[in-house]
Amino acid sequence: QTFIPEIRTSSADLTMFLKKPPNISFAFFLTHLSLCHGLQSPKRHSPYSTVDTERYSSLVKSAMSRVSSQTPLTILEEDDHIYGPVLKSPPPTTLTRGEVRTPKVLHPFLHPQEITEEEAETGGPPARIHLNRGQGRSAIPSVTRILQQTMSTEQMFYLERWKRRMVQELGEEGFKEYSQNLFKQGKTFHSVLEETLTSGVKWTDRDPFEMSQYPPEVCGYMKSVSHVLDDVREVHAIESTVQHNTLNYLGIVDCVARYRGVLCVIDWKTSEKPKPFLSNTYDNPIQVAAYAGALNTDANYKYQVENGLIVVAYKDGSPAHAHQLNFELMLDYWKTWLLRLEDYFEKRYKKCYKNVFINML
DNA sequence: GGATCCTTCTTCTTCTTC
Structure with missing residues (x-):
């Protein structure tokens, strides 16, 4: 037709x-x-x-x-x-949305030139602020929850379709087991990485017997990220809670460290499929920008992060893909994050969200 | 001790031919 x-x-x-x-x-x-x-x-x-x-x-x-x-x-x-007519490549902020919207909040990232060395603390063990929900924080939403509840219908459709196909293939129980295994692998990888960064002992320098105690996938993931770890210095924080001082959201950053000389929020990911491009990581860059934005306003941290880094590790040990988010990209994703945040509060508080949002600023 | 929370992952067309 x-x-x-x-x-x-x-x-x-x-x-x-x-x-x-x-x-x-x-x-x-x-x-x-x-x-x-x-x-x-x-x-x-x-x-x-x-x-x-x-x-x-x-x-x-x-x-x-x-x-x-x-x-x-x-x-x-x-x-x-x-x-229709050929469109010149649109700016990244409009990629996931039909309409162009501008967030109301100024960005929390200082321009690289404005950051002085004194602002970054050096030495000492990395910060590890545990999440403590018992102190009136239960009403504060997390980054993951906000991203989950503000996914586009397209995104939800593809996820649902994928899930439906997997259930058809593996059965309800099989799929449950498969998902739990993926989570478990991710968690173990994170904890081993955490140990490695805290102790400063390289994975390759570890006792072979000790290494053999871990599941083969975890060894693969560690081998995969080894070349990235060579570029990581000054670990400032590990698995540490960050909270935005006015926007009322919180999250837990995987790692804050200097990567190739720049202070970054680093997010470690495990993946079954290769993710050679930043676009393959879906909402991960938004997550990183959200953490960085919160950290830069959080009084518990005396320094400012400049960039973000998403490291995608593979269980077969092939080199991990490291996607560095520079200042401009962080700014773009921060704007996208603010729109998602607005969506979340709009959904949650219906009509009075505007007042809620304005009160938070 | 139990309940809850944050994370951990998962998506982007699909088939044939060389």
């Missing part, structure tokens, strides 16, 4: 159309129908003598004339008609 707008077929028509003998191509079918229409010398005793040729005559004529008259120019015109 897109290519041949003057034809309107119902699904019943299409079903009938597809009941042609399987060894005969669609093009041949059309040609043959055209013969039946007397465009060329008619053929008797055809297997299609029962086909309602009158009914399909316009389709045949249209299809035949289009195919033969197609030139590069008409194809370009068709493309224009079907796909």
Whole structure:
């Protein structure tokens, strides 16, 4: 119907159309129908003598004339008609949204030049502020929860579809086990990484017997990130709670350290599939920007982070992909995060969200 | 001790041919 707008077929028509003998191509079918229409010398005793040729005559004529008259120019015109004018690459902030919105809050990231060395603490063990929910914090939403509850319908659709397929393949129980195993692997990897960063003992320098105590996947993940760890210095915080001082959200950062000389919020990820591009990491960059934005306003931390880093580790030990988010990218993702935050409060507090949001600023 | 919370993951078309 897109290519041949003057034809309107119902699904019943299409079903009938597809009941042609399987060894005969669609093009041949059309040609043959055209013969039946007397465009060329008619053929008797055809297997299609029962086909309602009158009914399909316009389709045949249209299809035949289009195919033969197609030139590069008409194809370009068709493309224009079907796909619309060519769009120049849109700015990253609008990628996940149909409409362009501007968040109301100023960004919490200082420009690299404005950060002086004195602001970053050096030495001492890394901070590890545990989450303590018992002190009136229960109303404060977390980064993960906000991201989960403000996913686009498209994102939810693909996740649901994936889940449905997996359940079909593995069964309800099998899928549950598979998911739990993925979580377990991720958790173990995080804890081993934590030990490594705290102790300062390189994974490769560890006692082979000790290494063999871990599941093979975890060894693979550690091998995978070893080249990234070589570029990590000055670990400032590990698994530490950060809370934004006005925007009323909290989260736990995996790691704050200097990566290639720049102070970063680092998020370690394990993945079954390769994620060579930042776009493969879905909402991870937003998560990192949210943590960094919170940390930079949190009085518990006396320094400012500049960049973010997402490290995707693989269990087969192949080199991890390290996606560094520079100042500009952090700013873009921070804006996206603010929109998600607005969405969350809007959903949660319905009409009075605006007052809630304004009160927080 | 039990309940709750934050995380840990999962997505982007799909098939054929070389």
